[in-house]
Amino acid sequence: MKAPPRLQTLVEEGLIDTVVRQLMSGKEAMVFVVRCGEETRCAKIYKEATHRSFRQAVDYTENRKVKNSRSARAMAKGSKFGRQEQEAAWQSAEVDALYRLAAAGVRVPRPFNFFDGVLLMELVTDAQGDAAPRLNDVAFTPEQALQHHATLIGEVVRMLCAGVVHGDLSEFNILLAHMPGEGDLPGVDEPVIIDLPQAVDAAGNNHAQRMLLRDVGNLRDFFGQFAPVLRQTEYGPEIWSLYQAGLLSNETPLTGRFERSTADVDMQAVLREIDDARDEEAARRLRMATSV
Secondary structure (H helix, E strand, O other): OOOOHHHHHHHHOOOOOEEEEEEEEOOOEEEEEEEEOOEEEEEEEEOOHHHOOOOOOHHHHOOOOOOOHHHHHHHHHOOHHHHHHHHHHHHHHHHHHHHHHHHOOOOOOOEEEEEOOEEEEEOOEOOOOOEOOEHHHOOOOHHHHHHHHHHHHHHHHHHHHOOEEOOOOOHHHEEEEEEOOOOOOOOEEEEEEOOOOOOEEOOOOOOHHHHHHHHHHHHHHHHOOOOHHHHHOOHHHHHHHHHHOOOOOOOOOOOOOOOOOOOOOOHHHHHHHHHHHHHHHHHHHHHHHHHO
Protein backbone atom coordinates (compact mmCIF):
# COMPACT_ATOMS: atom_id res chain seq x y z
CA MET A 1 0.00 0.00 0.00
CA LYS A 2 1.01 3.63 -0.41
CA ALA A 3 2.80 4.97 2.62
CA PRO A 4 0.87 7.61 4.62
CA PRO A 5 2.64 10.99 4.71
CA ARG A 6 3.87 10.46 8.29
CA LEU A 7 5.46 7.14 7.29
CA GLN A 8 6.82 8.38 3.97
CA THR A 9 9.41 10.38 5.90
CA LEU A 10 10.62 7.19 7.58
CA VAL A 11 10.82 5.48 4.19
CA GLU A 12 12.95 8.34 2.87
CA GLU A 13 15.16 8.15 5.97
CA GLY A 14 15.66 4.42 5.41
CA LEU A 15 14.07 3.44 8.73
CA ILE A 16 11.39 1.34 7.01
CA ASP A 17 11.24 -0.19 3.54
CA THR A 18 7.56 -0.72 2.83
CA VAL A 19 4.16 -0.28 4.43
CA VAL A 20 2.23 -3.56 4.36
CA ARG A 21 -1.18 -2.61 5.75
CA GLN A 22 -3.02 -0.70 8.45
CA LEU A 23 -3.39 -2.79 11.59
CA MET A 24 -5.72 -0.61 13.66
CA SER A 25 -6.89 2.92 14.34
CA GLY A 26 -7.49 3.78 17.98
CA LYS A 27 -8.41 6.71 20.14
CA GLU A 28 -4.92 8.16 20.14
CA ALA A 29 -2.96 6.51 17.32
CA MET A 30 -2.98 4.55 14.08
CA VAL A 31 -0.83 1.42 13.78
CA PHE A 32 0.60 0.02 10.53
CA VAL A 33 2.45 -3.19 9.72
CA VAL A 34 5.75 -2.33 8.03
CA ARG A 35 8.80 -4.11 6.67
CA CYS A 36 12.27 -3.21 7.86
CA GLY A 37 14.79 -5.29 5.95
CA GLU A 38 13.97 -8.94 6.72
CA GLU A 39 11.81 -8.06 9.74
CA THR A 40 8.14 -7.23 10.03
CA ARG A 41 7.45 -4.55 12.62
CA CYS A 42 4.69 -2.11 13.47
CA ALA A 43 4.66 1.66 13.26
CA LYS A 44 2.48 3.62 15.68
CA ILE A 45 1.52 7.07 14.40
CA TYR A 46 0.32 9.31 17.19
CA LYS A 47 -2.68 11.45 16.35
CA GLU A 48 -2.44 15.16 17.01
CA ALA A 49 -4.27 16.34 20.11
CA THR A 50 -6.98 18.02 18.01
CA HIS A 51 -7.70 14.76 16.16
CA ARG A 52 -7.90 12.24 18.98
CA SER A 53 -10.45 11.61 21.66
CA PHE A 54 -8.25 10.49 24.57
CA ARG A 55 -8.00 13.42 26.95
CA GLN A 56 -4.58 14.16 28.42
CA ALA A 57 -5.96 14.07 31.94
CA VAL A 58 -4.08 15.99 34.61
CA ASP A 59 -4.14 12.81 36.71
CA TYR A 60 -1.76 11.15 34.24
CA THR A 61 0.57 14.05 33.52
CA GLU A 62 0.99 15.13 37.13
CA ASN A 63 4.66 15.52 38.09
CA ARG A 64 6.00 14.37 34.73
CA LYS A 65 9.49 15.77 34.41
CA VAL A 66 10.39 18.18 31.62
CA LYS A 67 14.13 18.72 31.27
CA ASN A 68 13.89 22.05 29.43
CA SER A 69 12.84 24.85 31.80
CA ARG A 70 11.55 27.00 28.92
CA SER A 71 9.30 24.16 27.83
CA ALA A 72 8.08 23.63 31.39
CA ARG A 73 7.14 27.31 31.74
CA ALA A 74 5.39 27.33 28.36
CA MET A 75 3.43 24.18 29.24
CA ALA A 76 2.34 25.73 32.53
CA LYS A 77 1.17 28.90 30.74
CA GLY A 78 -0.69 26.94 28.06
CA SER A 79 0.84 28.86 25.13
CA LYS A 80 0.86 27.45 21.59
CA PHE A 81 4.49 26.42 22.02
CA GLY A 82 3.60 24.97 25.41
CA ARG A 83 0.82 22.85 23.92
CA GLN A 84 3.23 21.56 21.26
CA GLU A 85 5.76 20.68 23.94
CA GLN A 86 3.08 18.99 26.02
CA GLU A 87 2.07 16.91 23.02
CA ALA A 88 5.68 15.88 22.41
CA ALA A 89 6.09 14.96 26.09
CA TRP A 90 2.90 12.90 25.97
CA GLN A 91 4.14 10.93 22.96
CA SER A 92 7.65 10.37 24.30
CA ALA A 93 6.23 9.13 27.62
CA GLU A 94 5.32 5.80 25.99
CA VAL A 95 8.74 5.47 24.42
CA ASP A 96 10.44 6.14 27.77
CA ALA A 97 8.13 3.67 29.53
CA LEU A 98 8.75 0.94 26.94
CA TYR A 99 12.53 1.18 27.26
CA ARG A 100 12.34 1.38 31.05
CA LEU A 101 10.02 -1.61 31.40
CA ALA A 102 11.81 -3.73 28.80
CA ALA A 103 15.03 -3.20 30.76
CA ALA A 104 13.20 -4.32 33.91
CA GLY A 105 12.11 -7.56 32.24
CA VAL A 106 8.46 -6.63 31.71
CA ARG A 107 6.93 -8.23 28.61
CA VAL A 108 6.16 -5.21 26.42
CA PRO A 109 6.71 -4.72 22.67
CA ARG A 110 10.39 -4.13 22.01
CA PRO A 111 10.90 -0.50 20.87
CA PHE A 112 13.28 0.17 17.98
CA ASN A 113 13.02 3.85 17.08
CA PHE A 114 11.00 7.00 17.68
CA PHE A 115 11.09 9.56 14.87
CA ASP A 116 8.85 12.53 14.12
CA GLY A 117 5.92 11.28 16.18
CA VAL A 118 6.14 7.68 14.91
CA LEU A 119 7.13 4.79 17.17
CA LEU A 120 8.70 1.74 15.50
CA MET A 121 8.38 -1.38 17.63
CA GLU A 122 8.03 -5.15 17.65
CA LEU A 123 5.00 -6.67 15.96
CA VAL A 124 3.54 -9.05 18.55
CA THR A 125 2.25 -12.16 16.76
CA ASP A 126 0.17 -15.31 17.27
CA ALA A 127 1.09 -18.90 16.35
CA GLN A 128 0.41 -18.23 12.64
CA GLY A 129 2.59 -15.13 12.55
CA ASP A 130 -0.38 -12.78 12.34
CA ALA A 131 -0.95 -9.86 14.68
CA ALA A 132 -1.69 -11.22 18.16
CA PRO A 133 -5.26 -10.86 19.48
CA ARG A 134 -6.24 -8.73 22.45
CA LEU A 135 -7.39 -10.56 25.55
CA ASN A 136 -10.96 -9.33 25.07
CA ASP A 137 -11.11 -11.34 21.82
CA VAL A 138 -10.11 -14.63 23.48
CA ALA A 139 -11.99 -17.11 25.68
CA PHE A 140 -10.08 -19.04 28.36
CA THR A 141 -10.47 -22.18 30.40
CA PRO A 142 -10.39 -21.66 34.19
CA GLU A 143 -6.84 -23.02 34.25
CA GLN A 144 -5.69 -20.66 31.49
CA ALA A 145 -7.38 -17.71 33.19
CA LEU A 146 -5.62 -18.46 36.49
CA GLN A 147 -2.27 -18.84 34.73
CA HIS A 148 -2.51 -15.61 32.71
CA HIS A 149 -3.86 -13.68 35.70
CA ALA A 150 -0.91 -14.83 37.81
CA THR A 151 1.50 -13.85 35.03
CA LEU A 152 0.00 -10.38 34.71
CA ILE A 153 -0.04 -9.80 38.47
CA GLY A 154 3.66 -10.59 38.36
CA GLU A 155 4.09 -8.06 35.54
CA VAL A 156 2.22 -5.40 37.52
CA VAL A 157 4.60 -6.04 40.44
CA ARG A 158 7.63 -5.90 38.13
CA MET A 159 6.38 -2.59 36.70
CA LEU A 160 5.80 -1.15 40.16
CA CYS A 161 9.25 -2.23 41.30
CA ALA A 162 10.56 -0.31 38.26
CA GLY A 163 8.59 2.73 39.48
CA VAL A 164 5.82 2.59 36.86
CA VAL A 165 2.04 2.17 37.04
CA HIS A 166 0.34 1.47 33.69
CA GLY A 167 -2.69 3.60 34.55
CA ASP A 168 -5.07 2.15 31.94
CA LEU A 169 -4.49 -1.59 32.09
CA SER A 170 -7.34 -3.83 30.93
CA GLU A 171 -8.15 -6.68 28.54
CA PHE A 172 -8.18 -4.13 25.70
CA ASN A 173 -4.47 -3.30 25.89
CA ILE A 174 -2.96 -6.70 26.58
CA LEU A 175 -2.08 -8.95 23.64
CA LEU A 176 -1.80 -12.75 23.73
CA ALA A 177 1.45 -13.58 21.97
CA HIS A 178 2.68 -17.02 20.96
CA MET A 179 6.18 -18.00 21.98
CA PRO A 180 7.57 -21.00 20.04
CA GLY A 181 8.94 -23.87 22.11
CA GLU A 182 12.52 -25.05 22.01
CA GLY A 183 13.25 -28.38 20.36
CA ASP A 184 10.31 -30.75 20.76
CA LEU A 185 8.63 -28.59 23.40
CA PRO A 186 5.30 -27.01 22.41
CA GLY A 187 4.98 -23.26 22.21
CA VAL A 188 3.13 -21.25 24.84
CA ASP A 189 0.91 -18.19 24.82
CA GLU A 190 1.92 -15.26 27.00
CA PRO A 191 0.40 -11.82 27.63
CA VAL A 192 2.15 -8.71 26.32
CA ILE A 193 1.28 -5.30 27.78
CA ILE A 194 0.80 -2.44 25.30
CA ASP A 195 -0.40 1.20 25.17
CA LEU A 196 1.70 3.10 27.71
CA PRO A 197 1.50 6.86 26.96
CA GLN A 198 -0.52 7.36 30.15
CA ALA A 199 1.93 5.42 32.39
CA VAL A 200 2.62 7.29 35.64
CA ASP A 201 5.50 7.48 38.07
CA ALA A 202 4.57 5.42 41.11
CA ALA A 203 6.40 7.63 43.59
CA GLY A 204 5.75 11.03 42.00
CA ASN A 205 2.07 10.88 41.10
CA ASN A 206 -0.56 11.29 43.81
CA HIS A 207 -3.04 9.21 41.81
CA ALA A 208 -0.71 6.22 41.37
CA GLN A 209 -2.35 4.15 44.11
CA ARG A 210 -5.84 4.62 42.70
CA MET A 211 -4.63 3.76 39.20
CA LEU A 212 -2.83 0.62 40.32
CA LEU A 213 -5.90 -0.58 42.23
CA ARG A 214 -7.99 0.03 39.12
CA ASP A 215 -5.50 -1.80 36.88
CA VAL A 216 -5.45 -4.86 39.15
CA GLY A 217 -9.22 -4.69 39.56
CA ASN A 218 -9.66 -4.77 35.79
CA LEU A 219 -7.55 -7.93 35.61
CA ARG A 220 -9.56 -9.53 38.41
CA ASP A 221 -12.89 -8.68 36.77
CA PHE A 222 -11.88 -9.91 33.32
CA PHE A 223 -10.29 -13.21 34.31
CA GLY A 224 -12.93 -13.70 37.00
CA GLN A 225 -15.40 -14.35 34.19
CA PHE A 226 -13.53 -17.59 33.44
CA ALA A 227 -12.22 -18.40 36.94
CA PRO A 228 -14.79 -17.07 39.48
CA VAL A 229 -12.45 -17.77 42.39
CA LEU A 230 -10.46 -14.68 41.33
CA ARG A 231 -13.38 -12.38 42.10
CA GLN A 232 -12.69 -12.69 45.82
CA THR A 233 -9.01 -11.74 45.59
CA GLU A 234 -7.51 -8.41 46.66
CA TYR A 235 -4.12 -8.35 45.03
CA GLY A 236 -4.25 -4.58 44.40
CA PRO A 237 -4.39 -3.45 48.06
CA GLU A 238 -1.90 -6.17 49.03
CA ILE A 239 0.62 -5.09 46.37
CA TRP A 240 0.33 -1.38 47.19
CA SER A 241 0.61 -2.00 50.93
CA LEU A 242 3.82 -3.98 50.44
CA TYR A 243 5.14 -1.29 48.08
CA GLN A 244 4.48 1.50 50.57
CA ALA A 245 6.17 -0.48 53.32
CA GLY A 246 9.26 -1.04 51.13
CA LEU A 247 8.67 -4.81 51.20
CA LEU A 248 7.75 -5.40 47.55
CA SER A 249 10.14 -7.13 45.15
CA ASN A 250 9.75 -9.28 42.06
CA GLU A 251 10.08 -12.36 44.29
CA THR A 252 7.64 -11.29 47.03
CA PRO A 253 5.03 -14.05 47.53
CA LEU A 254 1.46 -12.77 47.22
CA THR A 255 -1.69 -14.25 48.71
CA GLY A 256 -4.48 -12.19 47.16
CA ARG A 257 -5.74 -11.43 50.67
CA PHE A 258 -5.65 -8.09 52.46
CA GLU A 259 -6.76 -6.96 55.92
CA ARG A 260 -7.87 -3.37 56.03
CA SER A 261 -6.95 -1.25 59.04
CA THR A 262 -9.79 -0.43 61.44
CA ALA A 263 -7.91 2.45 63.08
CA ASP A 264 -9.62 5.84 63.18
CA VAL A 265 -8.56 8.34 60.54
CA ASP A 266 -6.95 11.54 61.82
CA MET A 267 -9.03 14.00 59.79
CA GLN A 268 -7.21 17.04 61.16
CA ALA A 269 -3.91 15.65 59.90
CA VAL A 270 -5.46 14.94 56.50
CA LEU A 271 -6.81 18.50 56.26
CA ARG A 272 -3.41 19.91 57.25
CA GLU A 273 -1.79 17.88 54.44
CA ILE A 274 -4.33 19.29 51.97
CA ASP A 275 -3.69 22.87 53.13
CA ASP A 276 0.08 22.37 52.91
CA ALA A 277 -0.25 21.00 49.37
CA ARG A 278 -2.35 23.99 48.33
CA ASP A 279 0.20 26.40 49.81
CA GLU A 280 3.05 24.64 48.01
CA GLU A 281 1.18 24.78 44.70
CA ALA A 282 0.42 28.49 45.13
CA ALA A 283 4.07 29.18 45.91
CA ARG A 284 5.17 27.18 42.86
CA ARG A 285 2.85 29.11 40.56
CA LEU A 286 4.09 32.39 42.02
CA ARG A 287 7.74 31.41 41.43
CA MET A 288 6.96 30.45 37.83
CA ALA A 289 5.06 33.68 37.20
CA THR A 290 7.90 35.84 38.54
CA SER A 291 10.64 33.92 36.71
CA VAL A 292 9.19 34.49 33.22
